[in-house]
Amino acid sequence: MEQNAREDILGRLKEVPKTAMEPRPDMPPLRELSLDREQMIATFIEKLTLEEGVVYRVSDGREAVARLTEIAAGEGLQKVMISTDKVVSPLDLPAWGKERGIAVLTPRDFDDRDSFRDAVFDEVQAGITGADYAVAESGTLVIVHDEQQPRLVSLAPIMHIALVPATRMVPTYEQAVGAIYGDTKDIPSHVTFTTGPSMTADIQGRPFKGMHGPRRLMVILIG
Secondary structure (H helix, E strand, O other), X not given: OHHHHHHHHHHHHHHOOXXXXXXXXXXXXXXXXXXXXXXXXXXXXXXXXXXXXXXXXXOOHHHHHHHHHHHHXXXXXXEEEEOOOOOOXXXXXXXXXXXXXXXXXXXXXXXXXHHHHHHHHHHOXXXXXXXOEEEOOOOEEEEEEXXXXXXXXXXXXXXXXXXXXHXXXXXXXHHHHHHHHOOOOXXXXXEEEEOOOOEEEOOOOOEEEOXXXXXXXXXXXXX
């Protein structure tokens, strides 16, 4: 009987006349795609601030280092880990640290993975990195990881300080993803999207900040 019932149902489905589906209308253009750079920056700051991130705007690298000095003094930073990407390296932060009595470490300072891991999780008070893109529509940082940008530098310390050139601002996720994955010959192994401090929730939906990553996110927007 079960087989007869199955065949009966399939037979009825086959008898149903096929109707052509109406084509879906084109999606309206995203508002973010019409924003100029200053409007994108304003949107980025607004969105990230809503997620409890902090954004500082400076004009150039010199002002970025000055702002970093203020943050370090205000937060009492004594030991930090920095990436060696193209945004951070030109600022010569190891020399900056020596002038101010701040130990500035890089992943290259460690001979083995375990020592580096212990340092980023337990020793340093902040991780300082560049960012490849900043997404205006959501206030999101996009970081492509490689040997110059190990992912633990931005994910493990209790505070993440990101240095972001304003020229890397894009309106939507699609622009960032397209730029990263457009060249199929050089696909990165890992990309991080960060929108505010780390946040999770318990089984009752109560949110917690910083349980699985930085409790605080500060962005220095350069330019």
